[in-house]
Amino acid sequence: MKCEKAQQNIVLVTYGELPDEQMASLEEHLAGCEACSGELKAQLAMHEALACHPMVDPSPNLLASARMQLDEALDMIPPHGFLTRLRSNLFGWLGHIQGAPALMTLLVGVGFLAGIFTNRYQVAHQPRLPSPVVLSNTTNGTIANVSGIVRTPNSQIVQVNYNRVVPETVQGSFDDPQIRKLLLIGMNAANNGVRTDSVALLANECRVGHQCVGGQDGGIRSALLVSLRYDKSAAVRMNALEGLQPYVAQDQRVRDAVLESLMHDSSPDVRTRAISLLQPVESDSSVRQVMRTVSTTDVNPYIRTVSTHALAGTADIQ
Numbered sequence: 001m002k003c004e005k006a007q008q009n010i011v012l013v014t015y016g017e018l019p020d021e022q023m024a025s026l027e028e029h030l031a032g033c034e035a036c037s038g039e040l041k042a043q044l045a046m047h048e049a050l051a052c053h054p055m056v057d058p059s060p061n062l063l064a065s066a067r068m069q070l071d072e073a074l075d076m077i078p079p080h081g082f083l084t085r086l087r088s089n090l091f092g093w094l095g096h097i098q099g100a101p102a103l104m105t106l107l108v109g110v111g112f113l114a115g116i117f118t119n120r121y122q123v124a125h126q127p128r129l130p131s132p133v134v135l136s137n138t139t140n141g142t143i144a145n146v147s148g149i150v151r152t153p154n155s156q157i158v159q160v161n162y163n164r165v166v167p168e169t170v171q172g173s174f175d176d177p178q179i180r181k182l183l184l185i186g187m188n189a190a191n192n193g194v195r196t197d198s199v200a201l202l203a204n205e206c207r208v209g210h211q212c213v214g215g216q217d218g219g220i221r222s223a224l225l226v227s228l229r230y231d232k233s234a235a236v237r238m239n240a241l242e243g244l245q246p247y248v249a250q251d252q253r254v255r256d257a258v259l260e261s262l263m264h265d266s267s268p269d270v271r272t273r274a275i276s277l278l279q280p281v282e283s284d285s286s287v288r289q290v291m292r293t294v295s296t297t298d299v300n301p302y303i304r305t306v307s308t309h310a311l312a313g314t315a316d317i318q
Helices: 003-014 020-032 034-051 060-076 082-098 101-125 177-186 192-207 215-230 234-243 252-264 268-281 285-297 301-317
Strands: 133-136 142-151 158-165 168-171
Touching: 003 020, 003 034, 020 034, 168 177, 177 192, 177 215, 192 215, 192 234, 215 234, 215 252, 234 252, 234 268, 252 268, 252 285, 268 285, 268 301, 285 301
Parallel strands: none
Antiparallel strands: 133 168, 142 158
């Protein structure tokens, strides 16, 4: 409670008109404020001194005149604005809340429960990814290795412990982390078709910008860089190149890998595609230097021609 409010309550206390629910806050304020405590003592002393003298009733004419003057003074006061009324109502409501601890506790409890139910409703109704469907075939599993052999004493019985490789199939959405993890593993498969399909699917996801931002983006991008540099299949390298296209301008590692493919890849199609991917960043000095070298010294005349045209187009733009 502030001193201004306490001064008003002190006047009500001296006349015995302060509500009981506001007495506690006033006493707490008086215990820590010497000025207001002294004001209360002075008010009480004045009322005690006045009580020693007989009270003279005012004349009816004086009362009527005072009331008329009070009404005129009240009529002269300008009306309060909307913000003033809103502030007064808000402070009055807070005062009632402070004076009613049970009501405050009830409101806090209602707000807490409403927050819990709202959170549960949002969690229950948020879209969920479909769970992967795992299909197993235990009858066709191949033997991976033998883990132990135990012979029964004094008999021809031999117990052989072995491990079997069981093929499984997982069906799910591209957004599922397990599907994306398996596709990353498929990029290193011995089967050429599996590698081609895995790289093509992940490259398409990156090219359209779907689920290729944030934490998983770095793993997919690095895997595409490895495929572009080291995979023996030209189709796999071409798919990896397509997936790295959105990052040529912003990632120096990707740009260096594309330049390396332009200079050393064994596939003319991959090298031609690398030239087209580098056109948005041909103003880079390293890119122009590589293209000049390729346009003058490369053994493939088609590659030399494409590089020369790319450099000429850049010069025209500049």
